[in-house]
Amino acid sequence: FRGVIAVDGPSGSGKSSVCRAVARRLGLRYLDTGAMYRAVTWAAIDRGLDLDDQPAVAALSRGLTLGISTDPAAPGIAVDGVDVDGPIRTPKISESVSAIATNLDVRADLIARQRAIIADDGGIVAEGRDITTVVAPDADVRLLLTADENARIARRARELHGTADQEALKATHAQIATRDARDSTVVDFLVAADGVVTLDTSALTFEQVVSTVLQIVDE
Ligand code: ADP
Ligand code: CDP
Known part of the structure; x- marks a missing residue:
């Protein structure tokens, strides 16, 4: 298989992992649009911009x-040559990212860049919120990964706090629910578009999800 696999879904549905x-097993490239x-x-905060100043943030993005x-x-990302792979995963960025994702001029800039990467030689697995619908609606395989909110919160709590006890669940719930609600005002990643296969991962192990996706690609 040397084509394009497009995957969308809410936070904690299992997209990145x-x-x-899947990309490693199939020898494909991998794109984390998030x-x-x-x-x-990260760059807007680093430059001291007001995140709600949409024209200023869009101009920054384009540059x-x-x-x-x-x-x-070995996934990773650098901004103007500075490795930001660690800094972009902090709670501060997770809390602020929706303000940037709801900026339509930033979206236009990033969507164009994503399409160029996908169009490069060789197959790719690209994941995000709008890959199956906007970035690559012609992808060979289009999947929506879902999981009920409790499962997603428990996964993130374990990842961020090393435990899914009451305190960790409470802290994670606030973050995930707020971000999903804000994100879904611009992109509908909760309902599969026409032709998109939904895979509910709530009751599946990570390995089960990977092998189900590989089966779908094989069909
Ligand atoms: P997303 O990219 O959709 O936010 P991730 O791939 O980061 O989701 O997964 C969130 C967390 O849940 C990670 O720690 C990951 O290892 C774990 N995870 C992924 N899939 C499953 C699964 N089916 N069951 C349990 N944990 C999972
Ligand atoms: O890993 P997680 O699902 O928590 O988030 P992510 O995939 O790293 O995406 C971070 C944020 O980027 C999301 O909350 C969205 O606001 C935004 N995003 C988007 O708008 N469109 C995409 N294709 C990917 C991410």
Whole structure:
């Protein structure tokens, strides 16, 4: 298989981990489009911009050099040559990223860059919120990964706090629910578009999800 696999879904549905594994097994490239929105958010904060100043943030975005690794064994992103892979995963960025993702001029800039990366030689697994619908609606395989909110919150709590106890669940719930609600005002990633296969991962292990995706690609 050397085509394009497009995957969307809400936070904690398993997009990044599953898509990386699928790309590695199939020898494809991997694109984390969320990292691009996070990188612009990091740069806007770093430059001291008002995140709600949409024209200023869009102008910044258009001027940034984003260096993105599409190697699923070593994903990473740099902004104007500065490695930001760690800094873009902090709670501060997760809290602020929706303000940038709802900026339609930033979206236009990043969507164009994503299409160019996808169009490069070799197949790719690209994941985000609008890949199956806007960025690559002609992809060979289009998937929506879902999981009920409790499952997604428990996964993120374990990832961020190393436990899914009451306190960790409470803190994570606030973050995930707020971000999903804001994000879904611009992109509908909760309902599958026509021709998109929905895979509910709530009751599946990570390995089960990966092998189901590989089966779907094989069909
Ligand atoms: P997303 O990119 O959609 O936000 P991630 O791939 O980052 O989701 O997954 C969130 C967390 O859940 C990660 O720690 C990941 O290892 C874990 N995870 C992914 N899929 C499953 C699954 N099916 N069951 C349990 N945990 C999972
Ligand atoms: O990993 P997680 O699902 O928590 O988030 P992410 O994939 O890193 O995406 C971070 C943020 O970028 C999301 O909350 C959206 O606001 C935005 N995003 C988007 O708008 N469109 C995409 N294709 C990907 C991400």
